[in-house]
Amino acid sequence: MGGTNGETLDQIGADFEAETGTAVNMEFQDSYENVLTNTLAAFDSGNVSDMLQVDSLFAQQVLDTGRVEPVANILPDDFETDDFLDNVAEFFTVDGELASLPFNNSNAIMYINRDAFEAAGLDPDDPPTTLAEVRSASEQLVDQDVTQFGITWPNHVWFVETWYAFEGELLTDAENGHAGEPSEFNTPEAVYDLYEWWKGMADDGLYTNPGIEAWGEATSLFIEQESAMLLTSTASVSGLIADSENFEVDAAPYPSISDTRVGPVIGGASFYVPAGLPDDRYDEIGQLLEYMAEPEVQTEWHKGSGYYPITKSSVESLEAEGWFEENPMYRVALNQLQNGDADNPATKRALLGPARNVQTTIQDKSVDIINSDEIDSEIESLKQEVEATLGDYY
Secondary structure: OOHHHHHHHHHHHHHHHHHHOOOOOOOOOOOHHHHHHHHHHHHHHOOOOOOEEEEHHHHHHHHOOOOEEOHHHOOOOOOOHHHEOHHHHHHHEEOOEEOOEEEEEEOEEEEEEHHHHHHOOOOOOOOOOEHHHHHHHHHHHHHOOOOOEEEEOOEOHHHHHHHHHHOOOOOEHHHHOOOOOOOOEOOOHHHHHHHHHHHHHHHOOOEEOOOEOOHHHHHHHHHOOOEEEEEEEHHHHHHHHHHOOOOOEEEEOOOEOOOOOOOOOOEEEEEEEEOOOOHHHHHHHHHHHHHHOOHHHHHHHHHHHOOOOOEHHHHHHHHHOOHHHHOHHHHHHHHHHHOOOOOOHHHOOOOOOOHHHHHHHHHHHHHHHHHOOOHHHHHHHHHHHHHHHHHHHO
């Protein structure tokens, strides 16, 4: 957590320390990928942190180490896990118990430059909801020289996962890994439609690829008004509001491949706790975990970041004070989450042991696909590489 999100998180730690007298030392590690790499190395060396903020994508990879203690065993006995939003609790509950503490959770949404939309004759109050509509709006924006590109987003697997989920399609068999060990990577017709659209947008100069996992670069293209639309996390709400001094920014639901909108996959991270720590240390960690889930803290975190509040009581508190009415951009992702079908396995983010390798394969092969004249063969190559990775791991 860097930038304004990091500052908000630091303040939460400082407030806990002031309230309890227990010191909190947070270490910035630049990215979720670095946290994962350093965590796996720390397990081997024995020099591991007391809490680990792990991307939801890497959940199974961390669980498979066998070196984490379920937070259900660490939280105080009177902790009310039923207060978590259903969609949130279901993902982080493994084998019937809460494996990690949800905290900074999100889904992908679309941000638009309202001024650019108006200049191009588009209605910013009626933003695109499908990929076809995104293309149409992009053509209007670029043809009228309002912006250089219509849309951009970081080349990250999360966006592909989200497109799968909205179509109700599983990324892998075994219910995205929630019902056993997956071995097959699914490539339904909708995925061919996605990549044909993606390639067409790139070929026609309507989309620009900022780079693999290039979160900051994608945001900069939007802030600098080179692109009028940006797909990224709801966690960017507060930062984009602060940085868009020269235009009016707005948030909209994520555009789907078709009119089908089953729901998004969860994003963000949760806190894992290593196994084998002293009991008195677990008591302190349990207090901090409980504190981070308190309605007041979740409200503070949501307002300071844009990550949606993950407990029912915090949502009710925000609604009671009229927060969402005054700040509708903060409500977009929460609505998207709550309108999703939590019972559909496609909306549960994949639980894959070799998650990082699958992630990089999809990201790298996505570049190959949009640069190729043979989309079908490249998608088949993607399928084979992911299945080889799954086969090697399991």
